[in-house]
Amino acid sequence: MRTSELGTRMGFTPLQETYEDRPLSGAYTSDLLSDVMGSAAADAVLVTIQAHRNTVAVASLVGLAAIVICNGRPVPEDMLEAAAAEGVAIFLTPRSQFEVSGLLWADLGAPA
Amino acid sequence: MPELPISAEAGPAVVLELIYRLKIRDVMTSPTITASPGETMRTIQYRLRDNGITGLPVVDDDQRLLGIVAMEDVISALDGGRIGDRVDALMTKQVIALEDDMPLAFAVTYFNRYSYGRFPVLDRDHYLVGVVSASDIIRALLVAMNAEVQRLEEVLAERHADDAPPAEGEQRLSFPIMRLDFENAGKASTEIKKLLKAHGIDAATVRRAAVASYELELNEVIHSEGGTLSCNLRDGVIEIIAEDLGPGIADVEVAMREGYSTASEWIRSLGFGAGMGLPNAKRVSDEFSIDSAPGRGTVVKVAIAYKL
Numbered sequence: 001m002r003t004s005e006l007g008t009r010m011g012f013t014p015l016q017e018t019y020e021d022r023p024l025s026g027a028y029t030s031d032l033l034s035d036v037m038g039s040a041a042a043d044a045v046l047v048t049i050q051a052h053r054n055t056v057a058v059a060s061l062v063g064l065a066a067i068v069i070c071n072g073r074p075v076p077e078d079m080l081e082a083a084a085a086e087g088v089a090i091f092l093t094p095r096s097q098f099e100v101s102g103l104l105w106a107d108l109g110a111p112a
Numbered sequence: 113m114p115e116l117p118i119s120a121e122a123g124p125a126v127v128l129e130l131i132y133r134l135k136i137r138d139v140m141t142s143p144t145i146t147a148s149p150g151e152t153m154r155t156i157q158y159r160l161r162d163n164g165i166t167g168l169p170v171v172d173d174d175q176r177l178l179g180i181v182a183m184e185d186v187i188s189a190l191d192g193g194r195i196g197d198r199v200d201a202l203m204t205k206q207v208i209a210l211e212d213d214m215p216l217a218f219a220v221t222y223f224n225r226y227s228y229g230r231f232p233v234l235d236r237d238h239y240l241v242g243v244v245s246a247s248d249i250i251r252a253l254l255v256a257m258n259a260e261v262q263r264l265e266e267v268l269a270e271r272h273a274d275d276a277p278p279a280e281g282e283q284r285l286s287f288p289i290m291r292l293d294f295e296n297a298g299k300a301s302t303e304i305k306k307l308l309k310a311h312g313i314d315a316a317t318v319r320r321a322a323v324a325s326y327e328l329e330l331n332e333v334i335h336s337e338g339g340t341l342s343c344n345l346r347d348g349v350i351e352i353i354a355e356d357l358g359p360g361i362a363d364v365e366v367a368m369r370e371g372y373s374t375a376s377e378w379i380r381s382l383g384f385g386a387g388m389g390l391p392n393a394k395r396v397s398d399e400f401s402i403d404s405a406p407g408r409g410t411v412v413k414v415a416i417a418y419k420l
Contacts, residue, residue: 034330034388037323038395042315050383057298061305061322063315086302 001107003065003089006045010103012068012091016080019089024065027104029097033058040064047100051075053082060086070097116223116246118253125292128217128378130256136219137212139252140233140242146171147181149200153189156181156199167243169232170203175239177232179203209234212241216252219244264290267338267357283307286342289332289356294382297333301326304343304352311345313418320396321350324414327389328354331412334375334384339409352414361404368394368402 004021007014028040029047033054036046042063048055051073059067066089069075075092083090093100118127147156147168156168160183167182181203189195189202209232210219222231223246233242268288285307287300305322313321325341332339332354339356361367368390375385390412394400397414404410 031383032386032388033383034327034386034392037326038388038392042319048383052294052382054294054297054382054384057302058326061298061301061319061326063319 003045006066006068006089006091009107010091010093010100012093012100014089015069015075015092016083016088016090018084019065019087022065024108026108027101028064029101031097037062045104047097047104049073049097051079053079055079056082056086056088059083059088064088066091068093068100070095070100116220116249118220119224125294126260127253127257129292130253130260131217131220132215132376132378134216134252134256135212136210136214136216136233136244137242139216139219139248140212140244141248142233142242144169144232144240144243146175146240147199147203148172149178149198149203151199153181153186153195153197153199153202157186157190157195160186167230169207169240169243170199171240177207177209177234177238177240179205180207180230180232182229207232210244211236216249219249223249264338270357283311283345284342286340289329289336289339289341289354291333291336291338293333297330298326300341301329304341307343307345308350308418312420313350317350317416317418321352321416323396324393324416325352327393328352328412328414330384331389332356334379336410348417348419350416350418352416354410354412356409356411358407358409360406360408361402361410362406364402364404 001024002021003019003024006012022043024045025041025043027045027047028036030036031048031050036058040046040062043065045066045068046059046064047068047070049070051069055067056079068091070093072094075090080090145163145168147170149170167180169177170179170181171177181199185202189197208226212233212235230243230245232240233244235241285304289300301322304325305318308318308321329341336356337358342353344351366372370391371387373385373387379385393414398417399415401413
């Protein structure tokens with residue numbers, strides 16, 4: 001699955017579309033940024049409720065392709081601006097982290 | 113009563129930190145001018161006038177709060193011909209009170225939620241210990257913010273003083289890091305990552321360095337009084353140095369333990385303070401050292417070897 005398909009196939013709402021559309025390596029679900037920093041793989045999608053610009057900084061440093069914000073949490077404008085500058089895609093969904101993880105698991109499978 | 117132009121939920125981190133660190137007892141007016149239930153409204157009218165205030169808590173002989181009597185009540189009494197009546201007949205009995213060890217943030221929220229000009233402050237045992245008004249809060253915040261700005265200016269001045277030129281063949285980046293500056297947190301690490309990439313270092317090594325520098329940067333933002341984050345590139349070694357101005361770590365061994373953190377509740381709510389920062393940084397390092405003691409700063413050095 002490619003980054004853009006998080007919108008077209010998974011039905012998540014794209015909020016920030018300045019990014020390089022590339023194949024996703026997997027997904028990582030966490031609300032602890034140090035945990036994401038230590039464990040998420042490059043080119044993966046992050047499933048989280050941490051809707052603020054520090055999440056973008058972590059995503060950019062780890063080389064994540066996209067962030068999916070769950071539970072319909074409001075995404076502040078400065079987060080979208082930071083994401084555009086770093087080329088990290090942002091999607092929003094009313095679904096929980098559990099549901100989103102399940103959907104992504106069915107498509108991307110277990111991490112290699 | 114106009115709302116206070118700050119919020120307990122959002123705003124600059126420095127201000128949030130202040131309103132959670134300051135307690136209501138730090139800003140309230142105490143001892144308090146009070147009224148007794150048996151006094152007349154006329155007496156209250158004079159007491160308000162003589163003291164230049166707009167409201168009084170009404171207490172019994174044991175300093176237990178019975179109600180609040182305000183300028184508006186005196187005006188109503190004058191209009192209604194009841195200025196000779198007892199206070200307890202006309203005071204407001206449904207009173208919203210604050211407690212003295214609540215953070216100032218509670219008072220800010222109360223002023224913005226209710227239209228009262230002042231709140232009585234009770235201690236743990238429900239005795240009246242003070243009154244807090246919007247101007248008490250504004251005065252205390254101005255003093256605290258002044259002190260904070262002065263401290264930040266001193267940090268900046270100190271930082272410019274020890275900029276030394278890099279040695280031959282060495283590439284060096286250095287960034288000032290501000291306490292609780294979540295707006296810019298991660299920027300230094302992003303720049304360091306760009307330098308390493310531009311240098312042609314492989315992606316896996318760049319990632320290890322990015323993890324270490326981000327964790328050390330965030331540690332300075334969350335826990336230190338401010339400091340610097342530097343990256344030196346020389347002889348096949350990436351060296352990342354986080355140097356701060358204090359307060360220092362009491363027990364380094366405990367601080368290195370996974371899951372141990374002293375971060376406050378609102379910092380945790382941002383997804384930080386999981387107690388994984390130092391362990392994460394150490395795990396990705398070839399060499400890791402930490403030098404710290406309470407009362408002076410902390411220096412963390414990470415070295416990661418690379419091949420081109």
